[in-house]
Amino acid sequence: MKKFREYLLICIALAAVTVVVTSALGVSGAKNRALLCSGVDIVVSDSLESRFVSREDVEKYLADGYGECVGKEISRIDFTKIEKSVNSKSAVLKCEAYATDDGILHLEVTQRKPLIRFQSAAGGFYADEGGYLFPLKDNYTSYVVIVDGHLPLSVSSGYKGRCSDDAEAAWLDGMISMVKYMKKSTVWADNIVQIHVEGNGDLVLIPREGKEKFIFGKPGGYEDKFELMSYYYKSIVPAKGENHYSSVNVKFGRQIICKK
16 A cells, blocks of 8 residues: 555656646747747848948848748748848858847848959959859949950840850859969959950950050960069060060960060
């Protein structure tokens, strides 16, 4: 009888604990389900370097692509849909959406960083290091090297995305590789401000100072060609003087052909 009583007490105690735990979990779950979005916090990375995307832009992307979030239950907010909506904008590289225990919806947005600005009669557009093309923005200009002339890229106004044509994509990859090399050297990134594409596909590099135009040929073999340009500035300019030549041909990679 004593053992039965002890067993009964243990069962009652376990049942009581179960009820308490279940009640606590139920209250906690109800609290989480009832947590409302009390505000939206937007952080745009690298906003001091680039201003392609502002907080106001993201607010508009959110309102147009998803809708109002403030006052809505956090459990009912679709973070994936928000991210897809913001990521669809051409100047946005990545968006991360999440909520914290205080009911704040956080959006962390990373901007695309343009490497080249292409300019044609039909308009202009940027390319980032990954070969993604996106339109210019009316209220902000990124100071990167400008490539104009006979661009072998069939890009319509407002286009965003990568080249679908293999030949165009290969040419763009070559340009990106060359401009990245220029940027890494800092000397060429500062000195070369424009690249013109001739009708035959030759690149003509235009420096910030001096009247020389460097006939560069195709983007390939750029390291040797830049070495020849360095030699020109270090050896030929001191001997002949500044602005002595109007064109310097380094397209063949093994010789320098200068013309007045």
